[in-house]
Amino acid sequence: MDGFTTRAIRAATRAPRVDQRPTSVPIYQTATFSSADAEELGAVTTGATAGYVYGRLGNPTVDALAAAAAELHRAEAGFAAASGMAAIHLAVGSLVGAGDRIVATRYLYGTTRALFTAVLGRFGVETAFVDPADHAAVEAALAAAPTRVLYLETISNPTIAVADLPALGALGHRHGAAVIVDNTFASPALCRPLEHGADLVVESATKYLSGHSDVLAGVVVGSSALVEAVRALHVETGGTLAPLSAFLVLRGIPTLALRMERHAATAARLAAFLETTPGVARVLYPMLPSHPDHAVAARLLGSGGGMLAVELAGGAAAARAFVDALRIPERTASLGSIHTIVVHPPSTTHRQLSAAELAEAGIAPGLLRVSVGLEDAEDLLADVAQALEAAYAAGLEAAPAAG
Numbered sequence: 001m002d003g004f005t006t007r008a009i010r011a012a013t014r015a016p017r018v019d020q021r022p023t024s025v026p027i028y029q030t031a032t033f034s035s036a037d038a039e040e041l042g043a044v045t046t047g048a049t050a051g052y053v054y055g056r057l058g059n060p061t062v063d064a065l066a067a068a069a070a071e072l073h074r075a076e077a078g079f080a081a082a083s084g085m086a087a088i089h090l091a092v093g094s095l096v097g098a099g100d101r102i103v104a105t106r107y108l109y110g111t112t113r114a115l116f117t118a119v120l121g122r123f124g125v126e127t128a129f130v131d132p133a134d135h136a137a138v139e140a141a142l143a144a145a146p147t148r149v150l151y152l153e154t155i156s157n158p159t160i161a162v163a164d165l166p167a168l169g170a171l172g173h174r175h176g177a178a179v180i181v182d183n184t185f186a187s188p189a190l191c192r193p194l195e196h197g198a199d200l201v202v203e204s205a206t207k208y209l210s211g212h213s214d215v216l217a218g219v220v221v222g223s224s225a226l227v228e229a230v231r232a233l234h235v236e237t238g239g240t241l242a243p244l245s246a247f248l249v250l251r252g253i254p255t256l257a258l259r260m261e262r263h264a265a266t267a268a269r270l271a272a273f274l275e276t277t278p279g280v281a282r283v284l285y286p287m288l289p290s291h292p293d294h295a296v297a298a299r300l301l302g303s304g305g306g307m308l309a310v311e312l313a314g315g316a317a318a319a320r321a322f323v324d325a326l327r328i329p330e331r332t333a334s335l336g337s338i339h340t341i342v343v344h345p346p347s348t349t350h351r352q353l354s355a356a357e358l359a360e361a362g363i364a365p366g367l368l369r370v371s372v373g374l375e376d377a378e379d380l381l382a383d384v385a386q387a388l389e390a391a392y393a394a395g396l397e398a399a400p401a402a403g
């Protein structure tokens with residue numbers, strides 16, 4: 001007769017057999033999977049037979065998310081990782097080694113830039129930053145030395161520059177570079193960069209895919225061969241996504257298109273309102289005709305999405321006073337959520353950048369990044385209007401309405 005603890009372990013860990021298919025993906029909250037015999041265990045561990053053995057090598061809930069991301073992007077394969085940065089690290093790390101070179105957009109998420117310079121730089125990878133709107137400069141950078149990766153963002157963080165993916169992708173390929181695109185700001189509801197020539201697409205699933213600010217996750221999608229290299233690097237570096245986190249992203253995906261419609265409708269109204277408001281120097285929203293990349297956006301994006309940037313004429317002081325006077329938005333540093341989130345990039349998301357790097361990235365001292373949430377548009381517009389008034393009533397000089 002087994003002892004009490006032996007019986008307790010057996011009794012509490014016997015997974016029930018279920019013959020009917022659940023209508024949502026179960027959370028396989030386990031680190032290990034048992035095989036029927038030693039031969040099966042060996043075959044599953046080496047990958048000779050499909051199956052599961054250990055959570056870092058694979059988990060059904062995490063695999064379901066990877067497959068869903070691939071399907072949304074019409075990719076051959078997908079991989080899900082512990083965060084957007086883990087996904088970016090895996091995508092880039094699977095392609096570059098010491099002595100290799102990356103050409104990257106200069107309009108880049110601050111931590112991605114830091115990954116390229118401060119981390120990959122220490123491992124002998126060099127990165128050249130270019131203006132993605134200046135195709136001659138991109139071509140010159142690609143031609144200057146053999147380049148392994150051309151790295152772009154569909155809609156840039158935080159300046160909302162929209163990359164001409166087909167043209168840039170063709171340039172990258174002509175010079176032998178693999179093209180990686182961060183599609184976080186757009187989401188697959190607005191843009192699927194593989195359809196425009198990208199080789200790998202990365203997204204922080206922390207943002208629009210999950211949509212509720214309650215989970216960190218990242219995905220990579222692309223060809224089976226490239227994603228297999230990503231999976232192999234993950235086995236050896238271990239930024240593994242938790243099954244509960246994968247479930248939460250899967251929980252968000254069915255409403256992605258609906259959420260994006262609402263985000264975009266409110267963002268378009270807010271952008272139009274801000275553009276005619278005194279004290280606002282510049283509004284950057286892809287579907288405003290004044291946006292420098294409006295024609296590219298109209299061609300590549302299904303809508304303008306939920307992200308916009310606004311530059312206050314009163315500079316950093318006005319930006320801070322405005323943020324403090326807002327009643328509805330969350331004062332935090334993420335995006336793509338039910339909540340509207342307003343951030344001052346120089347002091348938050350792009351804090352790693354020097355003053356010169358901020359200027360090169362087009363980030364003015366008074367720039368604010370707005371991730372428009374799902375709140376009622378009237379409430380948000382009224383709140384933004386009162387916060388602008390409050391910011392300028394605090395003694396800051398209002399500038400004429402932007403043209």
Ligand SMILES: Cc1ncc(COP(=O)(O)O)c(C=O)c1O
Pocket residue numbers: 083084085086109153157182184185203204205206216217218334
């Ligand atoms: C464009 C972009 N890519 C990647 C990331 C990184 O994602 P995560 O925070 O999930 O690591 C972020 C985070 O804000 C982002 O804005």
